[in-house]
Amino acid sequence: METLFNDFSTLIVFLHVLSAVLWVGGMIAIRFAVHYSLQEIEDPKIKLGRTLQSLRRFFNMVIPAIILLLLTAIIMIIALGFKGTPLYSFVIAKEVIWTIMTVLFTIIFIKRKQAQKAFDTGAFALAKEKLTPIAQYLIPINIVLGLIAIYLGITLRGF
Numbered sequence: 757m758e759t760l761f762n763d764f765s766t767l768i769v770f771l772h773v774l775s776a777v778l779w780v781g782g783m784i785a786i787r788f789a790v791h792y793s794l795q796e797i798e799d800p801k802i803k804l805g806r807t808l809q810s811l812r813r814f815f816n817m818v819i820p821a822i823i824l825l826l827l828t829a830i831i832m833i834i835a836l837g838f839k840g841t842p843l844y845s846f847v848i849a850k851e852v853i854w855t856i857m858t859v860l861f862t863i864i865f866i867k868r869k870q871a872q873k874a875f876d877t878g879a880f881a882l883a884k885e886k887l888t889p890i891a892q893y894l895i896p897i898n899i900v901l902g903l904i905a906i907y908l909g910i911t912l913r914g915f
């Protein structure tokens with residue numbers, strides 16, 4: 757594993773950072789650009805339909821990024837041997853953050869699916885109710901956690 761990292765270290769760190777960019781940057785773009793723009797749509801059906809679609813398309817790029825983030829993290833943990841060093845607690849902290857972010861993402865994923873089901877049967881109020889917590893706190897919490905993970909990544913860099 758160590759040789760695998762040495763040979764491909766640039767690629768592995770690149771894929772790790774790229775995944776973080778897609779996930780955290782994607783959430784920021786969705787929450788602060790797309791969300792406010794969609795709020796301007798008056799027709800509730802079009803507004804909900806576009807919201808559901810932009811989230812669905814966002815998931816298509818975020819799911820691979822979440823998996824890739826973990827795979828590259830595992831390779832780095834094994835190859836860099838943090839165990840027993842003062843930085844090991846940062847590694848654990850990042851693992852905990854990744855886990856919480858993934859649990860919150862799963863909740864977001866389920867809520868969007870429920871909202872889609874409600875939307876398809878014409879229950880627009882229910883669809884809205886399912887989508888509201890995504891914008892209100894689930895994505896904002898994940899943005900903050902993601903930023904902390906990036907900061908911790910910088911403290912681990914080049915070890």
Ligand code: HEM
Nearest residue numbers: 773776829832850851854902905906909910912913914915
């Ligand atoms: C699963 C747990 C994780 C572990 C064990 C982990 C581990 C690491 C390590 C060891 C580095 C340093 C690489 C180097 O030698 O340059 C790093 C960098 C980085 N990590 Fe993670 N990471 C994890 C999750 C995350 C998450 C969830 C994010 C953001 C969403 C993230 C974002 C970053 C970024 C942006 C860097 C690059 C920092 C820099 O180049 O200065 N990581 N990570």
